[in-house]
Amino acid sequence: MTLNRRKLLGGGLTCAAVFATDATTPTGAVDSPGLPAGTFTRSAKAIGEASEDFGHIIHRPPRAVFRPSSTAEVGTAIRWAGDRGLKVAARGQGHSTYGRAMAEGGIVIDMRGINAIQHVDADRIVVGAGATWREVLTATLSKGLTPPVLTNYLELSVGGTLAVGGIGGTTSRHGMQADNVLELDVVTGDGRELTCSADLNPDLFDAIRGGLGQCAVITRATLRLIRAPGRVHRFQLFYPDFRSLTADQRLMLADGRFDQLQGAILPDGAGGWRYQLDGAIFHDGDAAPDLEVLDGLSDQRDGAVVSDLTYLEDASAFARLEALLRSNGQWANPHPWWLTFLRGSHAERIAAEILQDLTSDDVGPFGRITYYPLLTGALLSPFVRMPAEDVAFPFNIIRFPSSNAAAGSKAMVAKNRALYERVRSEGAVLYPVSAFPMTGDDWQDHFGPAWPRLRQAKERYDPRHTLTPGYQVF
Ligand SMILES: Cc1cc2nc3c(=O)[nH]c(=O)nc-3n(C[C@H](O)[C@H](O)[C@H](O)COP(=O)(O)OP(=O)(O)OC[C@H]3O[C@@H](n4cnc5c(N)ncnc54)[C@H](O)[C@@H]3O)c2cc1C
Known part of the structure; x- marks a missing residue:
């Protein structure tokens, strides 16, 4: 039996009504027209899950959890949240160890519904960024192919590992998972739906791979494939x-x-x-x-x-x-x-x-x-x-x-x-x-010569500093 999640959540009207009575929202009423119906939830279960991660050290409840099923819905939610001064964090599988996918008082975007395998070709796969590496590998192995680099744990999301790099046993030969990306569809912090690659919006493409989710939410990834060993x-x-x-x-x-x-x-x-x-x-x-x-x-x-x-x-x-x-x-x-x-x-x-x-x-x-x-x-x-x-x-x-x-x-x-x-x-x-607090100065030191480019990309693609507050980079 297939359950329709939108029906289970009770439909957009209920959520909109909850938002409308939320007096702590910066603008007061937040039942803005245009919110995708039935995609927001404030159920205790959803809030509880989004306030936790694998680290079990940091606990930061968001105001609501958003469950999109398309890039367009992610775009609507980010624009909507940005207009209200709310922070937004994408959450893949929540395997961060120090609150990096949390948005206290803001919106957590649960990416698990954007996990479709769209195509597998001889040299590439196109997937929703909420897919896990196990889902990716299952789809590619059926054609005798594999991503060149797999993390040691396959239950991590594509978007979650690309945000940090994605290291595996073959990194000496093939780099990180972030080095094996051909193209990304993203929604930037200011709500633009863009495609980027080494040739198209290359500054954005760079800022996303290993850029700690500071500039955009990845919704779709085209990943390089090679022949899988038996x-x-x-x-x-x-x-x-x-x-x-x-x-x-x-x-x-x-x-x-x-x-x-x-x-x-x-x-x-x-x-x-x-x-x-x-x-x-x-x-x-x-x-x-x-x-x-x-x-x-x-x-x-x-x-x-x-x-x-x-x-x-x-x-x-x-x-x-x-x-x-x-x-x-x-x-x-x-x-x-x-x-x-x-x-x-x-x-x-x-x-x-x-x-x-x-x-x-x-x-x-x-x-x-x-x-x-x-x-x-x-x-x-x-x-x-x-x-x-x-x-x-x-x-x-x-x-x-x-x-x-x-x-x-x-x-x-x-x-x-x-x-x-x-x-x-x-x-x-x-x-x-890693699980310990980092300041903005620490991150500046961490990124070293790449820091000015990350800061520039942040100002260009997320000027209101909406995205991914959990790293405390900006
Ligand atoms: C058991 C275990 C084994 C691991 N093994 C490895 C390993 O072998 N190699 C390795 O490199 N790492 C490994 N990690 C670390 C892991 O790669 C990172 O913690 C990764 O960020 C977790 O992915 P996730 O889907 O759970 O992301 P989440 O914890 O949900 O998110 C991580 C960060 O990415 C951001 N993010 C999530 N989705 C998106 C998106 N679609 N677009 C933009 N930003 C997004 C979040 O906002 C957050 O800041 C391991 C972690 C665990 C717990």
């Missing part, structure tokens, strides 16, 4: 210490023997750490994994785990951890994550110093510290920031605390801020999905 040989290798892990990671990055290279430092359950490298080789046949690929490595070979998976199984690997964390309640705990890119030339020293001060309590029993090298040459989107070196190391504290105590997460947020200041002074760059 299967993946995955190699999980373990090391006795941090130094030997890093040495092998650097070796493998230099010789390019793996199609994907990642790694992590995980609690070993006895108060120490385990050092893990993840490599993958794509293939199409039914050949067994070639163990010669491990020649010259110094891992603890007896502990190595080698698997042969379908491409989809491999891409979905995070789902097992998600299921576990949902079943033990830790998916709903606060997640004060901290994500950064260290300069390749300093990575070992800084990471080792930070690791000395971390214990497994800092990440939780199922948390991890992501750590591996990547080549920065394929990263071309100017607002996705990266240290200015050929190699950078994602160094991410992925905290899954076993407790939901607010005091614990507050202390971790404070630690995150202190760590940020420490690594920033050594040339590291933030991945802007």
Whole structure:
């Protein structure tokens, strides 16, 4: 049975009436003509959901939640909100960790209804920006194709990851997801419905990819596709210490023997750490994994785990951890994550110093510290920031605390801020999905030479500063 969401919401008249009695709205009456009927809701459920995110640290209720099903409806809502001085934030899947998709007292646009797969051609897919990467991958795999870069977790929205960059195991070869976009349809903060690409409105195209939703809401994305491998040989290798892990990671990055290279430092359950490298080789046949690929490595070979998976199984690997964390309640705990890119030339020293001060309590029993090298040459989107070196190391504290105590997460947020200041002074760059407060000056520093272009684009496309207040950039 298909349920009609508009009917369930009770129709536009009810919502308009609620707005009309909302005395706190800047203009008093807000039952403006032209609001798309039945798309606004102030139900406690919708407001509650839009006041929360995966971080469970920040809680900011919007005035209403808007559920569009077309670019035109997004345009109407943004113009309507802008005219009333209300802030607007798009929300994809709400996997931000620090209120970035919230709009306190404003309008949250729930993008999940704009998720249609419009076409899949030999080299591209056109999708609604509310689609998840799983929906994208399902559609493309049916034609033997894949986006070149997938996030490790597929339940993130296209719009949500393009706003920050979108890193995955193939980033060394293909850049970020933001580097694999051909065209975007957007609604700007001043309500214009525009298309942009490298040739059409290129300043807007740049400002959107990695631009933290400051200039426009993406409604439709045309994404590059490549041929999908049929299967993946995955190699999980373990090391006795941090130094030997890093040495092998650097070796493998230099010789390019793996199609994907990642790694992590995980609690070993006895108060120490385990050092893990993840490599993958794509293939199409039914050949067994070639163990010669491990020649010259110094891992603890007896502990190595080698698997042969379908491409989809491999891409979905995070789902097992998600299921576990949902079943033990830790998916709903606060997640004060901290994500950064260290300069390749300093990575070992800084990471080792930070690791000395971390214990497994800092990440939780199922948390991890992501750590591996990547080549920065394929990263071309100017607002996705990266240290200015050929190699950078994602160094991410992925905290899954076993407790939901607010005091614990507050202390971790404070630690995150202190760590940020420490690594920033050594040339590291933030991945802007981290959980701690940032000021306008911090963002200016973060964007560095790209800052004047972002400020210019903001004034050009969102002059009333309507969009995406949650990052506190402007
Ligand atoms: C379990 C987990 C795993 C993750 N793994 C990865 C990973 O492998 N690689 C990686 O890069 N990141 C990863 N992330 C981080 C993730 O990419 C970001 O948090 C992303 O912003 C979340 O996407 P979302 O759809 O949930 O966005 P939301 O949290 O809903 O929104 C994020 C930001 O994007 C804006 N936004 C949302 N939709 C649009 C739109 N259509 N147009 C303009 N702006 C929009 C929002 O306003 C907000 O500011 C992971 C996060 C989690 C929780």
